[in-house]
Amino acid sequence: MQIPLPLRSPRRTSRKRLKDMTWRRGGRAARMTGSGLGQRTDRHWFSLHAVLVALLISALPTASNATPCGEVQGLENFHKAIEDVEGGVRSRPLTILHLGDSHIALDSFTRGLRNRWTETFGNAGRGLMPGVPFRYYAPDGFKLEMRGNWDVASSLAADASGPFGIQGFRASSADKNAVMGVHSESAVSRVVIDVYGTPHSGALLLKLGNAASLKLSTRRDVPGLIQLSVPAANVHEVRLMPAGTGDVHVLGWNFLSSGSPGMRYDSFGVVAATANITRRWDRQTVHAQIGAMKPDLVILGFGTNEGFNNGLDLEAYRELASSFAGEIKEAAPDASIALLGPFDGARQGTGEACGDGWMTPPKLDGVRGVLRDVAAAHGYFFWDGGAAMGERCASNEWAKADPPLMYADRVHLRPAGAERLAGALWNALMEQEKQGSSCGRPSGPG
Structure with missing residues (x-):
């Protein structure tokens, strides 16, 4: 209307x-x-903060070899849209939709992605x-x-x-x-x-x-x-x-x-959500929203909370992940679909030991495997957030780093860690054809 x-x-x-x-x-x-009133991020403060974070990251020791965390498939339509914009044959903004859990409920992780995209293409809103x-x-x-x-x-x-x-x-x-x-x-x-x-x-x-x-x-x-x-x-x-x-x-x-042509990047995350939350969304409404948006890329970032559930049925999760991604593809047939494997995490309790009483949840890697298989089967892009951090138990090391890259809960990223992984994902999404199967950033805090 x-x-x-x-x-x-x-x-x-x-x-x-x-x-x-x-x-x-x-x-x-x-x-x-x-x-x-909701608090606004002050742009001048952030600019200085971003510089300090960049200096911090550049000073961190890195692993000798980059860890493979992407698969060379699934971004063809997104890259074609970028080529059309850069070639001047398209004036409609590039559009990205990102759905997920607490990692994107605030802008700590998405900030690094959004800033890179808007600096490259201009700001078309959100x-x-x-x-x-x-x-x-x-x-x-x-x-x-x-x-x-x-x-x-x-x-x-x-x-x-x-x-x-x-x-x-x-x-x-x-x-x-x-x-x-x-x-x-x-x-x-x-x-x-x-x-x-x-x-x-x-x-x-x-x-x-x-x-x-x-x-x-x-x-x-x-x-x-x-x-x-x-x-x-x-x-x-x-x-x-x-x-x-x-x-x-x-x-x-x-x-x-x-902003012309500009980048529109919408990110909606619900704290504690799993992919099951999508079952409570009205199907016709979701289809209409995505169809009207016409996204060039849809990023699905669920999986952390599923991985912390020892009772998770991985086959049922496979069906759910495949079904919802398929519904998105039906609503936006020209969009690329990216499935994000969850970041590494740890907890006190059951799992494989990381030291200091912290354990890797037993289903976390299984969730990554399911998402990797779904992506391979349907031609979607897959990015492994755990591999981008390094080996298993990287979350424990990131939390103990000086300064820390992860909060003490070994689940949520501090600003420096969020910026580091945002850069890795952005490189994988934007430079995949140059990076091959690498995320584009080395692993580990050192």
Whole structure:
């Protein structure tokens, strides 16, 4: 649906603090207190931080041989899209969709990928989850607010009900005093809102900068996805409010910029998620979202939490991974598909010993093997995050490195480790034809 641009000059609007709202996991609601405005990454601080991280990484000792962690197949369509852009035969932005777990719930890992792509091709914007779906959600380049009576539901729990899209969350409200707002560091030339419409849905009010609010219907005779695409005059402030005419169900929204041709990189990660979460997403909604996005590359980064499950049925996981990747390919037949094998990890408990009481979960390498086989069988790209770190137990070594590259839990990456692996994955995705089967970065912290 195309909405005409209101002819009013934009200016910044004030932002108020976040009030209490309800976050839900599945059918049961739990009251949580909002923590104020989402925190924005300061660009000047990050530039200095990135330089320091780069110096740190360059000083680290490396293994004598690069560890193979990619397979030479599956990126042909993505590379063709890049060639078309570089050759001037395509003006549509390069588009990447990345789905996964806590490794991409924040921008610590995706930051290195996004910065490299936007520096190379320009910034065409990105999609965001609805409002503030969890308290520490703070995407780079944006400051978020959410106040009033919003019911935020997560698709994480096995009993999660209601429609969900690729963002994994849904924010619903009928309160005309509720507000969902964004301040974007980059100028926004178009806003696309993903809502789930029903015959009883109400309307939304969309305010772009200082322009008059637009009233947008979210009603649909047959329940399903509605995408409200609204041009914006390079504004920085966007606010969304229920009109008070019935419930509205916001799945996410997209803030697009006029970078030409630009790179759009959408990353949606849910903490503690496994690939099972995709079974609770509405199939028609997911298909419509991906079809409208027309991604050139879809990255699937599940597997860490599955690998920590001693009871995981690897054959059932093979079927699930193959099925969901196939559904994505059906929705975006021209997209390349990349399956990421999980990073190395360790825990106190059962598994193969790494020292100091830390063990490698017994199913972690099995998950990598399943994803490698699925990629080989269907012509997808596979990248082994564990091999990119080094040998088994690399997570223990990374956590003990000085300074550490991994947090003490031996699961999550510190900024320096995240930047290092982001560089390795970017090299594999962008320079595969030159790197062969190597990730492009040596392993191990030394």
